[in-house]
Amino acid sequence: MSANPAAPSPVDYLVRARWIVPVEPEGAVLEDHAVAVGAGRIVAVEPWSALRPRHPEAAVIERPRHVLIPGLVNAHTHAAMTLLRGLADDLPLMTWLQEHIWPAEARWVGEAFVHDGTLHAVAEMLRGGVTCFNDMYFFPEVTARVAAEAGLRAVVGLIVIDFPSAWARNADEYLAKGLELHDAWRNHPLIRTALAPHAPYTVADAALERVRVLADELEIPVHIHVHETAEEVARAVAETGERPLARLDRLGLVSPALLAVHATQLTPAEIARLADAGAHVVHCPESNLKLASGFCPVQALAEAGVGLALGTDGAASNNDLDLLGEMRTAALLAKAVAGRADALPAARVLAAATLGGARALGLEAEIGSLVPGKAADLVAVDLGAPETQPVYDVISQLVYAAGREQVTDVWVAGRPLLRDRVLLTVDEEAILVRSAQWARRIAAPPGEAAP
Numbered sequence: 001m002s003a004n005p006a007a008p009s010p011v012d013y014l015v016r017a018r019w020i021v022p023v024e025p026e027g028a029v030l031e032d033h034a035v036a037v038g039a040g041r042i043v044a045v046e047p048w049s050a051l052r053p054r055h056p057e058a059a060v061i062e063r064p065r066h067v068l069i070p071g072l073v074n075a076h077t078h079a080a081m082t083l084l085r086g087l088a089d090d091l092p093l094m095t096w097l098q099e100h101i102w103p104a105e106a107r108w109v110g111e112a113f114v115h116d117g118t119l120h121a122v123a124e125m126l127r128g129g130v131t132c133f134n135d136m137y138f139f140p141e142v143t144a145r146v147a148a149e150a151g152l153r154a155v156v157g158l159i160v161i162d163f164p165s166a167w168a169r170n171a172d173e174y175l176a177k178g179l180e181l182h183d184a185w186r187n188h189p190l191i192r193t194a195l196a197p198h199a200p201y202t203v204a205d206a207a208l209e210r211v212r213v214l215a216d217e218l219e220i221p222v223h224i225h226v227h228e229t230a231e232e233v234a235r236a237v238a239e240t241g242e243r244p245l246a247r248l249d250r251l252g253l254v255s256p257a258l259l260a261v262h263a264t265q266l267t268p269a270e271i272a273r274l275a276d277a278g279a280h281v282v283h284c285p286e287s288n289l290k291l292a293s294g295f296c297p298v299q300a301l302a303e304a305g306v307g308l309a310l311g312t313d314g315a316a317s318n319n320d321l322d323l324l325g326e327m328r329t330a331a332l333l334a335k336a337v338a339g340r341a342d343a344l345p346a347a348r349v350l351a352a353a354t355l356g357g358a359r360a361l362g363l364e365a366e367i368g369s370l371v372p373g374k375a376a377d378l379v380a381v382d383l384g385a386p387e388t389q390p391v392y393d394v395i396s397q398l399v400y401a402a403g404r405e406q407v408t409d410v411w412v413a414g415r416p417l418l419r420d421r422v423l424l425t426v427d428e429e430a431i432l433v434r435s436a437q438w439a440r441r442i443a444a445p446p447g448e449a450a451p
């Protein structure tokens with residue numbers, strides 16, 4: 001595969017790996033191939049024996065025990081919540097949110113919290129092979145700045161929620177500030193925006209209508225928690241007679257722009273409607289399991305042709321930002337839920353964690369697979385350790401046996417951000433010091449200063 005043979009593009013370096021899994025076509029495995037990278041883009045993915053003679057001057061990065069995959073796309077998270085990891089565990093969603101997380105956020109969330117928490121998340125995600133994350137949190141301009149400075153991609157949520165926070169007082173102000181943010185970052189190569197109304201139960205119709213109009217006008221995605229639990233749906237039906245997804249549909253939000261996060265409660269008619277509309281579901285299996293929220297029917301969604309992406313959710317409900325691990329959980333859980341061992345096979349779940357996320361975020365032309373012309377967002381995973389040997393099937397090894405600690409190198413737009421497990425653009429030690437300081441303050445009893 002080459003970009004355009006008539007006009008050869010300049011090549012800066014070649015990454016040669018034992019295996020390359022380009023994700024397009026799904027399930028393909030290339031042995032002893034290399035990716036040629038020029039000006040931050042993939043110029044070619046070809047056998048080493050063909051590529052090297054054409055680019056004898058190019059620098060070479062050899063990864064002889066590794067598989068090279070596209071950067072992972074974490075399609076739903078709240079990055080700054082790394083600072084609340086482990087604060088409140090073993091609770092159901094609404095108790096967790098209302099009695100623990102929202103009070104903690106009301107007390108602690110500000111620019112410094114979002115800066116330090118997001119930086120911590122960026123370090124964790126890069127070390128796990130995530131090169132793009134779709135975020136929903138307060139102070140999104142801080143999230144955008146942290147991601148841009150670290151050099152990874154972020155889709156930053158223009159959040160809306162019907163309660164005041166340190167960032168905005170009401171839906172009008174959330175949206176006004178979101179629009180400012182959208183304008184400020186519109187030409188940045190790594191940062192995009194999405195409208196991010198929190199959930200049907202926290203955003204009124206009037207604001208959701210404005211979200212729909214803005215999404216159409218700006219041509220950006222709409223990212224929302226929906227049908228996360230049976231309780232959410234039952235309460236909406238009891239109060240309004242309408243299921244939340246039906247309400248979103250009535251307001252014009254069920255469209256190709258929709259990222260429906262969680263979606264554990266779906267009737268066959270709702271699955272058909274999501275498919276018909278071209279909407280996307282973001283599956284967050286570990287958060288759903290931990291909060292006992294329910295099971296997303298991924299096999300039924302796949303059979304209906306609904307686009308599937310994968311997310312970790314925040315570190316306060318997961319409790320990690322490990323998308324490689326999330327792939328494994330998703331694949332295993334799908335089998336248990338569908339009662340079929342062939343549900344969500346390894347190649348399909350890898351596609352969900354890469355191309356599926358890229359598609360949901362409107363970034364398919366740019367990222368999600370190793371195809372000439374796309375950005376060089378690459379991840380090398382070392383399969384040489386005993387834990388991942390012997391190798392019969394590389395993709396199965398990656399999904400069912402590999403751990404994120406086997407990610408050795410990460411490039412975004414051709415720029416190395418992790419080399420031999422060392423972060424190159426963020427100061428890991430300083431992050432850990434800051435996070436420990438936050439934890440001491442947050443854990444201190446109210447009224448007492450942190451030790």
Ligand SMILES: CSC[C@H]1O[C@@H](n2cnc3c(O)ncnc32)[C@H](O)[C@@H]1O
Binds near residue numbers: 078
């Ligand atoms: C408006 S900023 C995002 C808001 O969402 C909260 N949150 C984190 N995880 C979940 C979840 O699984 N369901 C619903 N809301 C969640 C987070 O704490 C922020 O307040």
Ligand SMILES: [Zn+2]
Binds near residue numbers: 078225313314
């Ligand atoms: Zn969430």
